[in-house]
Amino acid sequence: MIQLQQVTKQFDDILALDHVDAQISDNCIFGLVGTNGSGKSTLLRIASGVLRPDSGQVCVDGAPVWDNPQVKGQICFLPDTAWFFPNATANVMRDYYKIVYPGFDGARFDELLAKFDLNPRRKLSTFSKGMKKQVAVLLGICTNSRYLFCDETFDGLDPVMRQAVKSLFASEILARTFTPVIASHSLREIEDICDHVGLLHKGGILFAKDLDEMKLGIHKIQCVISDPELEQALLSSLEVLQQEKRGSLLTLVARGSRSEIEYRLTEAQPLFSEILPLTLEEIFISETEVVGYDIKNLIY
Amino acid sequence: MTSKISFTKLTLDETRKLGWLTAAQLLVFLMLLPLRMLIVMASCRNSASMAGDPAVITKTFCLNTGAGHLENTVFILIAGVFCALIVFSYLHSARQLDFYHSLAIRRNRLFAVKYLSGALTFVTAYLISQLLTMLVGAFYRAMPLRAVPEIALASVQGILQFLCSYSWTLLAVMLTGKILTSVFAAGVLGFYLPMLLLLDVSMVQSFRPTALSTYYFFDETGFQILGNSSPWAFCITQSEWSSAKGVTRLLPNAGGLCQLLAIAVILTLICAALCHFRRTEAAGHALAFSCTESVVKLLLAIPTTLFAATLAYELFHALPAELAFLLLFGVLSCAVMEFIYRWDIRQALSHKRHILITVAVAGALFLYFRFDLPGYNTRLPAREEIASMALRDTWLGNHVDELPGLRGKDRKALDMLETEHFEPIYELAQNGIANIGLDHYASGEHYYVQIKYHTKSGKEIYRSYTVNREPFFQAMDELMQDPAFLKNYFPIMNWDAALLKNLDGNVNLFQPEILTPYLDDAAGADAGSTDAGDADAGSTDAGDANAGNTDAAGADTSDTDAADATIADEYKMDANAVIYDSAAPYEASETHLLYSTDFTIPASWIPRVVEAYREDLAEAKAEDLTDSCGYLYFQNRTPSGETGPETGYLASYYEANYEIGKGFDRTLSLLAQIWLLQQ
Structure with missing residues (x-):
């Protein structure tokens, strides 16, 4: 388990992370979302031991990450722009990774390269951005490290490859103890893959929750209620996070189980009612509004 | 739990990845060492003078391969600079740092891997080149077995020099976050101290006219400071402290190698510490440590x-x-x-x-x-505070330079000239201080002097002044009354028989007519053999001195004849060296003498001439010397400056010039005789 305790990082006069506390459980896919400049990359760099926090610390199973080879050996960090040796081919990188990651599975890497149709003897400098990303991800997966930190990994991958990589992550989780942490500025990109999501904003983590839990406990309701008193009664009986009325159509985002909401809705005798599933984006907008953040203009 | 990364495997892999750097260095060193050696050896073989002398060929080989070869050293140092900038360029790239710093390896270990791989690129290229050079030497039979350890030791020195340069540049890399500022910082590290010295020199020249010498920058002290101003400078001046052993006599001594090793180790440790504390995010910033x-x-x-x-x-x-x-x-x-x-x-x-x-x-x-706020230029200690003083003028005082180890060292020279009878010097100093700020110093009216104050409290203050003619000569005449001062000021007063035996002597007269009054007497002395013998009677001592016999009283006629024979022989041998107009035979006319201004003093005459000069000097006035009509000049024939105690010996590389004043009757009389003998 990865624990971030009061992690603070400042670059000159810019506060990148401000006393961040978070916890990442093993064997789940953790999505780290946030606006550009919210500190996602900084957080991953600190968590992988690239950067040293100004205060606080990141621990894996209680041991600090910073300059600790024992812990860092369990982590593989894939930055947003992968770096390869000048003139290196995938084979060269494989051989190097074999040295620096003693658990690296070379045979699997070769096999995956073939599956992804990547030439192992072609210079990586001639690869497209997406192909480089693929090589980086494959290298990362084949390290067999416990944690894989991916910074904007899906950015640049085509939808097919994105899906393939997601499948790879899923199969890895099934096969061994594997915890990918994926940082992205796009909620849509990670909505269908992450189990847990943490939202970073202006250097602070707003929350980190289980995604399903979050989806089951929050709903979007559209209804038409002719009696204003019943409408008011419905609003007061629900924990409304967001409400909007256009003409006679009332749209609500409310916290609570689906059955409980359905019961309250029936009591209001609506002319028309519908409970809709919320996208991750909508959940975040609603949640962040509750805690006082207006991120409508920030996400996407 | 994960397995540890193999240090050896990683180092070898990094070195392999730097193969291009090894190849580039190999190319340079192949041209610098074996290829150049081929050319040198081929030219040696073709040279008529060297072909038959194996010792010369061996020495040539060792000089080009071994220590003390400036070009080799410079290229080694440049290799160090490039290797540091290239191997540690990852510290200036955020992308590379993301990669390297995420690896499961401690930063100090990563530093060691990189450091070692960079050093290996050089060591591989250098040693291959040295080995090939030795093969070239063996092929040309220029490399005896005894040269092998010498070249090996020189190779160790080369590697240590590389490490010094490598670590020194690395320090610049560690302190900066961009390659451009690394280069700039390396320049600053290398040249900051020399630039400060230059500033010091320019400020002293501008604002401290009474400073003894602003040119310490260019003398031995300056070179010592420059030589220690950076590891680069230290390596370049390293041949100065060689052991003077081996074929080349430039073999590095153990102390020197230890110094190099110590520098390399200390710098490397500093760099390792900086690497540990260096923040990853410093990449891209001009300086790595914002403080x-x-x-x-x-x-x-x-x-x-x-x-x-x-x-x-x-x-x-x-x-x-x-x-x-x-x-x-x-x-x-x-x-x-x-x-x-x-x-x-x-x-x-x-x-x-x-x-x-x-x-x-x-x-x-x-x-x-x-505005000379500390009063440096006007400082004059009170008389009662002074224990002794020294005076040296730049004309007559230059004789001190003749002594080994004193040339160009004003302070040492003044230290030698201290006298407790300093009143004349003190008054001269007052005159000098009064003259500070004069717009114009007239030639002949003003003289530049150096003065030292040695206070009773042990403080030594050195100054230079421009003083007026009258007080200067007055002070000098007073001081020259003191035999001790005279002996210190004019080393000729101390020359012993052993030195006189080794001297070559010459005369140069810019007013040759000065000899005229002495020629008639000299001609008379030279007219008959009896007269010649008489004229030479006084030379008996000299002849004896030349022969190493100091018992002048016991000299007999045969000794005198022998001396004359020697004079004649040497004259014949040295006839070509005498510059005169042979078309105008001597008629005791001034016209003829105008052509005959430069002639040799035969060796057997030198002791007599020196003795006569000493007697004249003891009675001379300073003004006569500064307004001289010519001079005697002597040179030590001893091959190197290794002879005898310092005092009383001429430095082998330096000519001693002694001014002949108009009233130097004894000296001029002897010179007239010599001149006549040589006609």
Whole structure:
């Protein structure tokens, strides 16, 4: 388990992370979302031991990450722009990774390269951005490290490859103890893959929750209620996070189980009612509004 | 739990990845060592003078392969600079740092891997080149077995020099966050101290006219400082402290190698510590440690500003212009530094506090020196505080330079000339201080003198003044009354028989007519054999001295004849060296003498001439010497300066010139005889 305790990082006069506390459980896919400049990359760099926090610390199973080879050996960090040796081919990188990651599975890497149709003897400098990303991800997966930190990994991958990589992550989780942490500025990109999501904003983590839990406990309701008193009664009986009325159509985002909401809705005798599933984006907008953040203009 | 990364595997892999760097260095060193050796050896074989002498060929081989070869050293140092900049360039790339710093390896270990792989690129290329060079030597039979350890030791020295340069450049890399500023920082590390010395020299020249010598920068002291100003300079001057052993006599001594090793180790440890504390996010910044920004800025801007103000003083001698320069360069130097830091011209004038500090500190120092606030130039210790003083003028006082180890060392020379009877010198110093600030020093009316005050408290103060003619000669005449002063001031007074035996002597007269009054007597002395014998009677001592016999009283006629025979023989042998107009035979006319201004003193005459000169000198006035009509000059024939005790011996490399005053009757009389003998 990865624990971030009061992690603070400042670059000159810019506060990148401000006393961040978070916890990442093993064997789940953790999505780290946030606006550009919210500190996602900084957080991953600190968590992988690239950067040293100004205060606080990141621990894996209680041991600090910073300059600790024992812990860092369990982590593989894939930055947003992968770096390869000048003139290196995938084979060269494989051989190097074999040295620096003693658990690296070379045979699997070769096999995956073939599956992804990547030439192992072609210079990586001639690869497209997406192909480089693929090589980086494959290298990362084949390290067999416990944690894989991916910074904007899906950015640049085509939808097919994105899906393939997601499948790879899923199969890895099934096969061994594997915890990918994926940082992205796009909620849509990670909505269908992450189990847990943490939202970073202006250097602070707003929350980190289980995604399903979050989806089951929050709903979007559209209804038409002719009696204003019943409408008011419905609003007061629900924990409304967001409400909007256009003409006679009332749209609500409310916290609570689906059955409980359905019961309250029936009591209001609506002319028309519908409970809709919320996208991750909508959940975040609603949640962040509750805690006082207006991120409508920030996400996407 | 994970397995540890293999240090050896990683180092070898990194070295392999730097194969291109090894190849590049190999190319350079192949041209520098074996290829050059082929050319040198081939030319040796073709050279008629060298082909038959194996010792010369061996020495040539060792000189080109071994220690003390400047070009080799320079290329080794350059290799160190390039290797450090290339191997550790990852510290300046955020992308590479993301990669390397995420690996499960401690930073110090990573540093060691990189350091070692960089060093291996050089060692591989250098050793291959040295081995090939040795093969070339063996092929040309220029490399005896005894040269092998010498070349091996020289190779060790080369590797240590590389490590010094490598680590020194690495220090610049560690302190900076960009490759460009690394290069700049390396330059600063290498040349900051010499630049400060240059500033010091220029300020002393401008504001301290009474300073003894502003040219210490260029003498041995200056070279010592420069030689220690950076590991690069240290390596280049290394041949100075070789053991004087081996074929080349430039074999590095153990102490020197230990010094190099110590420098390399200390620098490497500092770099390793800096690497550990260096923040990853420093990549892309001008300096890696933000706390050094203002310090570096001020350390560079203040001397630059001070130098600009001093330059303005030299150019304009007007305070407003000097202050304008000071202000302008204070702002400019800070702006340039800020631009290097931020790479943004709009921020060039930010941190105005730094500009203020620069202008204030440089201004304060400038005004302190310009107006001589500490009273350096006018300082004159009270008489009762002084234990002894020394005077040296730049004309007659130069004789001290003849002594081994004293040439160009004004302080040492003054130390030798100290006298407790310092009243004349003190008065001269007062005159010198009164003359400070004179607009014009007339040639012949003013004399430059150096003075030392040795106070009773043990303080030694050295100054130079421009003094007036009258007090100068007055003081000199008074001092020359003292035999001890005379002996110190004119080393010729101390020359012993052993030295006289080894001297070559010559005469140069710029007023040859000075000999005329002595020629008739000399001709008379030379007319008959009896007369000649008489004329030479006084030379008996000299002849004996030449023969190593100091018992002058016991000399007999046969000795005298022998001396004459020697004179005649040497004259014949040395006839070509005598410059005169052979078409105009001697008729005791001045016209003839005008052509005959330069002639040799036969060896057997030298002791007599020196003795006569000593007697004349003891009675001479200083003014006669400064207004001389010619001079005697002597040179030691001893092959190197290794002979005897310092005092009383001529440095082998230096000619001793002694002025002949108009009243030097004894000397001129002898010179007239010699001249006649040589006709």
